[in-house]
Amino acid sequence: MSTAAFPAAVLPTQQIGSEPTSGPSTEQLLELSMGPQHPSTHGVFRMNVVLDGERVVRLKPVFGYLHRNHEKIAESETYLGSMPYTDRLDYICPLTNNWAYALAVEKLAGIQVPERAEYLRVIVGELTRLQNHACLVGFLMQDMGCSGTPLMYAFRQREMVLDLFEALTGARMMCNYMRFGGCRVDLPAGWLDQTKKVLQQFPRFLDEFERLLIGNEILMGRTQGIGVLSKELAVSAGISGPMARASGVDYDIRKVDRYGIYDRFAFRVPLGSHGDVYDRLMIRVLEMRESLGILDQAMRDLPAGPIVDPKTKIRGFRPKPGEAYGRIEAPKGELGFYLISDGSPNPYRYRVRPPSLINLTVLEDLCLGHNVADIVIILGSVDIVLGEVDR
Amino acid sequence: MLGDGILKGLAETARNFFGSYVSRDRLTTIQYPEQRDPQIEAARSFPFLVFDGADWQQGLRCVSCQICEKECPPKCIFIEKSKDKKPDAVGKPQFYPVRFDIDISVCMSCQICVEVCPFDAIKMDVDYDLSTDDRFGGLLLDRQRLAKSNEHYNKIHPTEAAAVDAALAEERAKAKAAAEAKASAAAKAATEAKAAAVANPAPAPQPAAGESQ
Numbered sequence: 001m002s003t004a005a006f007p008a009a010v011l012p013t014q015q016i017g018s019e020p021t022s023g024p025s026t027e028q029l030l031e032l033s034m035g036p037q038h039p040s041t042h043g044v045f046r047m048n049v050v051l052d053g054e055r056v057v058r059l060k061p062v063f064g065y066l067h068r069n070h071e072k073i074a075e076s077e078t079y080l081g082s083m084p085y086t087d088r089l090d091y092i093c094p095l096t097n098n099w100a101y102a103l104a105v106e107k108l109a110g111i112q113v114p115e116r117a118e119y120l121r122v123i124v125g126e127l128t129r130l131q132n133h134a135c136l137v138g139f140l141m142q143d144m145g146c147s148g149t150p151l152m153y154a155f156r157q158r159e160m161v162l163d164l165f166e167a168l169t170g171a172r173m174m175c176n177y178m179r180f181g182g183c184r185v186d187l188p189a190g191w192l193d194q195t196k197k198v199l200q201q202f203p204r205f206l207d208e209f210e211r212l213l214i215g216n217e218i219l220m221g222r223t224q225g226i227g228v229l230s231k232e233l234a235v236s237a238g239i240s241g242p243m244a245r246a247s248g249v250d251y252d253i254r255k256v257d258r259y260g261i262y263d264r265f266a267f268r269v270p271l272g273s274h275g276d277v278y279d280r281l282m283i284r285v286l287e288m289r290e291s292l293g294i295l296d297q298a299m300r301d302l303p304a305g306p307i308v309d310p311k312t313k314i315r316g317f318r319p320k321p322g323e324a325y326g327r328i329e330a331p332k333g334e335l336g337f338y339l340i341s342d343g344s345p346n347p348y349r350y351r352v353r354p355p356s357l358i359n360l361t362v363l364e365d366l367c368l369g370h371n372v373a374d375i376v377i378i379l380g381s382v383d384i385v386l387g388e389v390d391r
Numbered sequence: 392m393l394g395d396g397i398l399k400g401l402a403e404t405a406r407n408f409f410g411s412y413v414s415r416d417r418l419t420t421i422q423y424p425e426q427r428d429p430q431i432e433a434a435r436s437f438p439f440l441v442f443d444g445a446d447w448q449q450g451l452r453c454v455s456c457q458i459c460e461k462e463c464p465p466k467c468i469f470i471e472k473s474k475d476k477k478p479d480a481v482g483k484p485q486f487y488p489v490r491f492d493i494d495i496s497v498c499m500s501c502q503i504c505v506e507v508c509p510f511d512a513i514k515m516d517v518d519y520d521l522s523t524d525d526r527f528g529g530l531l532l533d534r535q536r537l538a539k540s541n542e543h544y545n546k547i548h549p550t551e552a553a554a555v556d557a558a559l560a561e562e563r564a565k566a567k568a569a570a571e572a573k574a575s576a577a578a579k580a581a582t583e584a585k586a587a588a589v590a591n592p593a594p595a596p597q598p599a600a601g602e603s604q
Contacts, residue, residue: 078462080462085464149400166434167431169433170433170434170515174501176501184506188433208403211399212399314507315458
């Protein structure tokens, strides 16, 4: 922490946001660089914060520390060769990344996905949502200073889901499971029974979590009215996912696009009314309950059959020239892949629309006027993964 | 009531503390190097090369087609093709790799080499304690260190290996049948030719006529 000790090249203060219209003169402001090695930033992410006492006057997010050229590398890889790299975008939920990429390529090449593969995708996708949200509520508690125990409770649940992923795909996090026109492997013996067992424990975890924490007065005091995102700003800034829904924007791509087979499942889209951190936390808990319902229906209706379109070639895959944009409702928001093919084995252009990055753009608006300790939970409630923000 | 939440929290802690003495599955810690969790069948760490029989050099299934080298996303495979040929797993004469290196410090265990291999020659291992103090030689595996027997493959991925073995046995039987059919056809042709030769004596050899000119 230092008072305006940054050289102009490191922190060009005149470019950070707009000058405060009222308040004390700039000599009394404190410039603080939070991150990139800060335990609350969920990765290597830096915020240049200008403080008036404890209050945030300006905030400038600085990212790119984890940039690894994902989009450019993909242009020199085959279409299949990018699939394992998509695992590493949002490394908390690799399976939804796989799904979005597979969806874009299938749109580009006009590949049909067999019924069973669609169901498998829904099952692993909703399991991903469960473990991502469980992970997030645990981390948010940690950010609030409720150290250790709630995070471990959430991680205990997440571990069980990761064990299922490992039994199915061979890896806990870098799953590399989806293929163009289906999935890589079928369910191993006993996997569905194991999944049912894990899902039976989930409502109990959620009940316990709500009983202990959601109604807790300290938590309410810390989160209610903090980091309010208005509905208008959420729409105009292109915010998607649980963050938009917490502000009352009824927008869920599972309902809007009905990609895959989501039109076959009955589920509700929970909406918030205040758009504060508490609503964002509650939306995640409610979405977990809805995901459990979708999983029950999908596992009940799972048909037998092939898991991959037999006409899709694994070697020498060359889609016809054209372009496609495939998007899904990832646990963090709208995840899209935009591809242009020129008929060669590698894409001509490959672009990711990451939900974390777009949701992060309103961080300054959320944080203005709040305390330093609130920045931490506001950032936590946005739910970012730096692998996806920086790509 | 004041302190309600604290009491609730402490009750939860106490429940788990005493519960760990009663129920075995609450004790999840194992004594790692001595005790190990059983491996699941789908597990994967790094690739290895499968060989049949006892001699790894003779039995390597790899025919050095270099597809995995081209398809590998981080490009961690290096293959040098042989000049001569040796019989492959089916019995057909094929090239073999004189050099096959995998840099497992670059490999990201994505299994794409396994999926693209048309000869079932490269498979995923499950070995995970691979740390070494030699960061260059120790992590650049050559073909001798990569070669592992088919029995090992059957041990770590039983279902998958059984399917591969069945497919290979079928192909071998087909190749054998084809070879036998070819041999019998050749023998038949030879006997027929002999019979024809006996029936009407061979005409004067043409080349001799050519030579005289």
